[in-house]
Amino acid sequence: MNRLVFITGASSGIGQALAERFYNAGWSVALVARRNAEMTAWAVAQGWQPERWRVYGADVAQTDSIVAAGHACLAEQGVPDAVIANAGVSIGMDTAERADLDVMAQTLAINLQGLAATFHPFIDPMRVRGSGTLTGVASVAAIRGLPGHGAYCASKAGVVSYCESLRGELRGHGIKVVTIVPGYIDTPLTRGNRYAMPFLMQPEVFADRAFAVIEAGASYRVIPWQMGVAAKILRVLPNSLFDRLLDGRPRKARRGE
Template sequence: MSSPNGQMAPLLFITGASSGIGQALAARYAQAGWRLALVARRGALLQQWCVEQGWPVSQWAVYEADVRDLAQIQAAAQACLQQQGVPDVVVANAGISVGIDLSYQEDLAVLKDLLDTNVLGLAATFQPFLDAMKQRRSGCLVGIASVASVRGLPGHAGYCAAKGAVVQLCETLRGELQAHGVKVVTLAPGYIDTPLTRENDYPMPFLMNAADFAEQAFRAIQQGVRWRVIPWQMGVVASIMRWLPRGLFDRIVGAQQHRKKRRRSDP
């Protein structure tokens, strides 16, 4: 697929593209005329969705992979490189959000799943493209973090730890890659209306629909920002949370009764 000036349209590679934020971002990039390399565990469902959008088949390709499986995600990346070329933007979006309680032994396995998906999966998504982007001296890596990365929240030990690691990993890569012309953008969503957040049974201030998030995320990525909280209201909340003294923060969160649901129901 070519752009109006005859050049090959830019390419987006994105994981977790079958629903939520990933699907909304894919649609926004398609609207802008980009080619799409879409990755998800539910490959058939994603392919059906692409057909329903009416996009020309030259605009998109679907790669079925679970980011927790290093062989699968690296095979998807290699297939993209061979069939579509080096992406201009890589969005490591695939992630899970589930509460844990470390007084339960079985929640250690849930913690591992959170870290494998949100952290190792992100690194494995970026890794196959690093050399090619460095050689080309252009490209953008986008890590989807969360406002939950700012401080540790009761019931969110695994999610906060994983998203905090995403922030630090992206910051490290930004320092390593800036001399090679490769940008690294970290996006921190607040509460976005997706299948993940619909399971929450507690208040979600400044809840934003996925299409509005995708529009703001698209602009932030195009601008090459280093860090952006979306929506901006949650950015204010995040700044306050970050600078609260530990003693005051502990008293505030300790009084909260709401907890993220565990994967297994509490007895």
């Protein structure tokens, strides 16, 4: 019987690349996206075997919506072997602007609350079965706060801490919790960035490496590794030096810019 992976944010970028990588490795896939008609058309265009995939329309920002998608997957395809909470948004913010407080609330709702809600339906069934892997997709932006990027950095730092907490909670139940920390990946999410993106990686290459990490059940991995080294260096820099290094760096574009 084919193993099953449940992936959010599967309609583009990292999520779509991961879906293709898992399918090509022989897995069945549960694809979650708001644009479920487009997602269905894409899967059909790939020539995928109908019995090996399903699409579930859901808004990850709405807890009941993504939880319902999880329950629908359980009913139609069974308990996944792997769940990848990948859906995310990246929008610049300026705390002096009232509208950007709403941007922050939306970012946290999708990137952090939505991640926990994605995992929720599967934890008890995985406990009963005694196996499963829950993967949270964070970002190197979790390592240090970047100017104009407060909402995104806070949400992804939250993902790292949340997954670490969940890993401890599920220890002894046969469930692995994996935190994947991407660097800069060439996706619609990053193409509007107004600053240099070192070690930029194509999504297919990222997906190949992430697949190996998830298969291995590693607890934490930065992809690519070069960005992991850079992030560790940034983490230990004194604040005065870090602030000077980022002085004048272009800010992330705000909504509408």
